[in-house]
Amino acid sequence: MNLPTLRVGERVRHHRERLRRTQAVVAGLCGITEDYLSQIERGLKTPSHDVLTKLAHELQVPVATLLGDSEPAPARRHGPATAGPDVIHALLHRPATPPTRPLLEQGLRDRVERLWETWQTSPTRFTDAETVLPALIRDVETTLRTRPHDINLSERRETLRAAADLYGMLRSYCRRSGRPDLSLMCADRSLRAAEDADDPLRIAAAHWNLGHVLLSQPGNESEAAGIALRAADNLRRTLSTPRATAVQGALELVAVVAEARSRRAWAARDRLNRRVLPLAGRTGEGNVLWTVFGPTNVELHAVSVEMLDGDAGEGLRLADQIDTDPLASHERRFTFGLEVARCYDLRREDASVLVHLLELESLAPEDLERSPLARQLVVSLVQRSRPTYRRQVTALAERLHLL
Numbered sequence: 001m002n003l004p005t006l007r008v009g010e011r012v013r014h015h016r017e018r019l020r021r022t023q024a025v026v027a028g029l030c031g032i033t034e035d036y037l038s039q040i041e042r043g044l045k046t047p048s049h050d051v052l053t054k055l056a057h058e059l060q061v062p063v064a065t066l067l068g069d070s071e072p073a074p075a076r077r078h079g080p081a082t083a084g085p086d087v088i089h090a091l092l093h094r095p096a097t098p099p100t101r102p103l104l105e106q107g108l109r110d111r112v113e114r115l116w117e118t119w120q121t122s123p124t125r126f127t128d129a130e131t132v133l134p135a136l137i138r139d140v141e142t143t144l145r146t147r148p149h150d151i152n153l154s155e156r157r158e159t160l161r162a163a164a165d166l167y168g169m170l171r172s173y174c175r176r177s178g179r180p181d182l183s184l185m186c187a188d189r190s191l192r193a194a195e196d197a198d199d200p201l202r203i204a205a206a207h208w209n210l211g212h213v214l215l216s217q218p219g220n221e222s223e224a225a226g227i228a229l230r231a232a233d234n235l236r237r238t239l240s241t242p243r244a245t246a247v248q249g250a251l252e253l254v255a256v257v258a259e260a261r262s263r264r265a266w267a268a269r270d271r272l273n274r275r276v277l278p279l280a281g282r283t284g285e286g287n288v289l290w291t292v293f294g295p296t297n298v299e300l301h302a303v304s305v306e307m308l309d310g311d312a313g314e315g316l317r318l319a320d321q322i323d324t325d326p327l328a329s330h331e332r333r334f335t336f337g338l339e340v341a342r343c344y345d346l347r348r349e350d351a352s353v354l355v356h357l358l359e360l361e362s363l364a365p366e367d368l369e370r371s372p373l374a375r376q377l378v379v380s381l382v383q384r385s386r387p388t389y390r391r392q393v394t395a396l397a398e399r400l401h402l403l
Helices: 008-018 023-030 034-041 049-059 063-067 085-092 105-121 125-144 153-176 180-196 200-215 221-238 242-261 265-283 295-308 312-319 330-346 350-363 365-370 372-384 390-399
Strands: none
Touching: 008 034, 008 049, 008 063, 008 372, 023 034, 023 049, 049 063, 085 125, 085 153, 085 180, 105 125, 105 153, 105 330, 125 153, 125 365, 153 180, 153 200, 180 200, 200 221, 200 242, 221 242, 242 265, 242 295, 265 295, 295 312, 295 330, 312 330, 330 350, 330 365, 330 372, 350 365, 350 372, 350 390, 365 372, 372 390
């Protein structure tokens, strides 16, 4: 994932101002003209390696810092958009030997459900998940490889259901950690496990996961909508339970997002009102298979449609009417807050953008660090911030390792 970052010139300006030095002084010490330094800082000129080295020396930072390649903080094990190496190893290297005794499927089920709860509610969910994921992946895969005579059909189906749910969570983890390739792989594993379990609800949820993977890849909106709507239709013909209705609604929301991102806001609004709202009215608030489908989530998607359509005023009007307390997922609250910040950004109300970004940092700091949109909003604030709140913007940019 190529996360937004500041240009070299903006970093030069930041560190010059940090040292309270004028352009004339720094330019003179580096043997260049003040006008040339001004053009570098404004992004009109790219400094040569020799000039960059002199600037780094005078600004008392490594050259890598000016290039945006500074090392992460010592407390962090990896960069903001990188999946944990132990998680990747567990995903790519399956156990070679089946266990002599199968694990109890209920134990796996409880562990997967606790993991999902952590993933949806913890402000440090990436760090927390990475402490348990490697062992859980290995245990699920090992149990699936148990010899048929060591585990009965019912136990195997429960293990497959746990695997489908685990890989559904891993789809989200990998996508937000900058590994779309692994995200697609996890979505496929979730679907295969659900199909092997012959579980219609989880098969539909696995298609919901696959739809979200495709939505994260620009240009695949039509394919994402097609997969989601076919899955919703199949589920409607197979099951008629409240849980099935909730998953149908979640699948319809994939199509809503796909239509909005395809610049078909009118179609997205029509689908929300005609297809999705009635489903949400029948289900009420819920979190079936961690899809967070319900009336509040539908309202949040209405804001998303207006944001993607560029109608910031309507998006903010709708946002003011929403109470996110019923939502079971911090992740969904974070996304909503970020879209509100983007609406304010469209109106160039930078102080409001900053307020919402700081709130999001308090809610989910690891998500803020990994979000391309959040980082782009911070980059924009750095580029045009007013003196009255420049210090807060700069501090936030530093915490996100943009400076």
